[in-house]
Amino acid sequence: MTDMTKQDRVLIFDTTLRDGEQSPGATMTHAEKLEIAQLLDEMGVDIIEAGFPIASEGDFNAVSEIARQSQNAVICGLARAQLGDIDRCWEAVKHARQPRIHTFIGTSPLHRAIPNLTQDEMADRIHETVTHARNLCDNVQWSPMDATRTELDYLYRVVEIAIKAGATTINIPDTVGYTAPRESADLIAKLLENVPGADEIIFATHCHNDLGMATANSLAAVEAGARQVECTINGLGERAGNTALEEVVMALKVRNDIMPYETRIDSTKIMNISRRVATVSGFAVQFNKAIVGKNAFAHESGIHQDGMLKNAETFEIMRPEDVGLTETNIVMGKHSGRAALRSKLEDLGFELGDNQLKDIFVRFKELADRKKEIYEDDLIALMRTATDPEEDRIRLKSLKVVCGTDGPQTADMVLEVDGAEQSTNQTGDGPVDAAFNCIKALVPHTARLQLYQVHAVTEGTDAQATVSVRMEEEGRIVTGQSADTDTVVASVRAYIHALNRLLVRREKGGTDKREINYKDVS
Secondary structure, three states, X not given: OOOOOOOOXXXXXXXXXXXXXXXXXXXXXHXXXXXXXXXXXXXXXXXXXXXXXXXXXXXXXXXXXXXXXOOOOEEEEEEEOOHHHHHHHHHHHOOOOOEEEEEEEEOOHHHHOOOOOOHHHHHHHHHHXXXXXXXXXXOEEEEEEOHHHOXXXXXXXXXXXXXXXXXOEEEEEEXXXXXOHHHHHHHHHHXXXXXXXXXXXXXXXXXXXXXXXXXXXXXXXXXXXXXXXXXXXXXXXXXXXXXEHHHHHHHHHHOOOOOOOEOOOOHHHXXXXXXXXXXXXXXXXXXXXXXXXOOOOEOOOHHHHHHHHHOHHHOOOOOHHHHOOOOOEOOEOOOOOHHHHHHHHHHOOOOOOHHHHHHHHHHHHHHHOOOOOEOHHHXXXXXXXXXXXXXXXEEEEEEEEEOOOOOXXXXXEEEEEOOEEEXXXXXEOOHHHHHHHHHHHHOOOOOEEEEEEEEEOOOOOXXXXXEEEEEEEOOEEEEEEEEEOOHHHHHHHHHHHHHHHHHHHHHHOOOOOOOOEEEEEO
């Protein structure tokens, strides 16, 4: 990346390890904090707020270790406007190649009332604590907490004091997520215009998402002159969270026409760190979350899918690979059309004629009516139905099972055998055994079941279960497979399909022991 002045570069200040970890239940272990810090550093984050060193011994140790290990980023610790906090913070970050002390105090009337300080008393404390921090460290950030609800004239006054005391970055927090984008931009513009020395330092913005406007507020502040955005991975943070790093970075990348600012972030690492933070914090990413949600690059509507296949830009403003994904995920579901199905099957190696596609599409729709989402493995199993040329002498017409803690388990089955329907009721040790006993009663045979195996094709409670059975009769070995969202149905169909194969082998008189794979999905 070429050299950039502070006017055309936006610094990314990540506080996942501090503000993000403050989310109730999101506490990370020491090792997890080190891992996330390393990922942030490799990603190109300019400043990593590694923690709140005075909060606990564990936090102090984590910040200290991150400071020692960081290769590129500025390592920052948070400190209240108290000398002891600031000293402890410096002890933690001083080992970093580029250390920073971030000190803050609440300046709004509500927050001044907590320590019962007058405006003058608070101004004196700000001068004292920022000066103390600057005597320890050349890189000092100061934040007037709840700045957006602080009287404007008083905010001008305390920001000027902090700048004169040596702060190199002034952060303007929207602590309660109350501000709207126009107000966010207006506040930064007024500070730059009315505070002496404002043009010599970096203004930062830290927005919370209580009203869902954190990212919009941050970007508005950038347009007005802020050159540092405080954010977290996945927008993790207090209450409704913070500005999301991935949203800011991709907004700057995609809308470079109206926001011609650059960052050092390697956006291709976004998805990896998003998933890792979700794992270690225990906070899953919502499916429709911008940039990193499961559905961010997913298309189910037939119209959208058709447009995507013709030109991805019709329904995507960024490329999946820009955030570390390999490709767009065309989700197959009940709204999908033939074009999407054909394309997906071609990607899986299946070339279909028009008549074949028509047949598969009908089967696909039947499956989609029972499953919310169709995965690649589901489609592969579906295709196996159309690739077996054998006629079925035995067909399942209906099945009803009764199972539970009170036995015996029973099955009622109707089969079509050589065109004629036959029915029976049998019991067994479980619903599958009862169903298999029905088949044996309707189609007598001496074949021995060698293998019965069940595994899920895909994830979720509506996942298809794939059942494999292997049968042997007088040296003839056949294998049947079937998949269904109902495990018992899949078991019966697999058994029947193996039995159909066995009947064919009988007629042909074969006695070799080759396995014949018969696979079906319903």
